[in-house]
Amino acid sequence: MNLTPALTEVLRGGRAEFNRRFAVGLQRYNGIDPAAFSELLTGPVDHIVGAVAKVDNGAVPALADALFDLSLALLGQRWIGTGGRAPAVLAGWELIADKAPGLLAQQPQSLLTAIANALVHWSSFGGGEYWLRTLATLAPRARSVDELLRAGQVAAWRHGLAHYRDSALERARQLDPELLALALTVPPADWKDEMLTRMARNRWYRPDKPPQAAPRVMLRVGAFVGYGGRFAEPPLVGSIDGELLLHSAGQRYSLHADVFGANVQAHSDGKLAPAHELPPGWRIEGSVLLSPEKRFPFAEHGAITSSAVTIDTLVLTHAWSHGATVVALL
Structure with a gap:
């Protein structure tokens, strides 16, 4: 192997210990290819x-x-290597080494582990390519590992991981304004502190886009299990203690949605009574949703089967679809 002198020296000096660890790895993980x-x-x-x-x-x-x-562990668990489920882990490590080698030198174990965990998580949500691009901007500007990880979670929320919304907002309040703006892909010169306040109050507000009139259909969330989704049958929407949930085939899923994206997370087993809630003055006629100002046809998805509403969001399910429709009310 042609290695850099630094790595050669470490491997040579600890050869017996590294060989022992590799042997343990071979026993723990079947099929590791040397x-x-x-x-x-x-x-x-x-x-x-x-x-x-x-x-x-x-x-x-x-x-x-x-x-x-x-x-060794990630290779044994099939996250990296040929056919690995989270190949971006290696790209993430190299990115940090190139963009923030000083931070990596300070806390190698914790930073490498955090990046690996993030990209293993991203493997279920498209891989994290855009998140890595933002991380490349953040890394050289972060003053500490903790600051980088806080900014990284804000960026993960910005790039679609809506289930991070609450924790990301909390971390956003701890960031330097320039780093926060970059994590949210807003030019730092355009950033205003009031933007974060508006984001916390209105999940459909984007600081980097012109405002749009409500109500409006924002996105679809969920898919059939055969296409990488979680739903074995068309879901129904309801709520428990004010939390929006989707129910499909005996499973309940928490619904997370905002202006940056949407996803569902496993919640609990059991049935969920479908809701039939609408904002005042709204009504449903078959596959059509009608507000006092607008008409929303969903003929391709079939009749609307359930609807649940919060102060800022309306969620609909459909007879022929394994996805739910999310409507912004603000």
């Missing part, structure tokens, strides 16, 4: 170590330790 692990060491791991060694050679031993163990 050649695939070798490719990780000579490729991404070597690149990351080389980038950090340029700014802090003293951090290399701890970094190499973390990379060795995490790479």
Whole structure:
């Protein structure tokens, strides 16, 4: 293997221990390909170590330790490597090494683990390509690992992980205005503190777009299990203690939606009484939703089967569709 001197020195000095760890990994994870692990060491791991060694050679031993163990575990669990379910993990590690080697030198284990966990999570939501692009902007500007991770969660919310909304808003309040603006893909020169207040009050407000009139159909959420979704049959919408839920085939799912995206998360087993709620003055006629000002036809999805409303959101389900429709009321 042709490795950078920094990684070569660490592997040579700890050869017996690294060999022991690899043997344990072979026992723990069936089917680890030694050649695939070798490719990780000579490729991404070597690149990351080389980038950090340029700014802090003293951090290399701890970094190499973390990379060795995490790479072995992720390869064994089939997250990375050929056919891996979260190949972007390696790109995320290399991005941090290139853009913020000093931060990686400070806390290699925690930062590598956080990036890996984030991209494993993103593997269920499209892979995280746009999140990584924003992270590349944030990383060189963050003053600490904690600040980068806070900004990273805000960026994850911005790029569609609506279930992070509440925690991301809390972290947003702790960020420097420039870093916050960048996490939300707003030009820093255009950022105003009042924007965050408006975002907290109105889930359909976007600081980087002109305002749009409500009511309006915002998005569809959910899909058939055969197409990567969670629903075995068309869902129905209801609520428990004010929380919007979708029900399909005996399973309940919490619904998370705002201007940046929507998704469903497993909630609990059991039935859910379908709701038939509408804002005052609205009505349903078959597959058509009618407000006092607008008409929303959904003929391609079949008759509207249930509807639930909150102060700012209306959710509809349909007879022929495994997705629900989300309507912004603000």
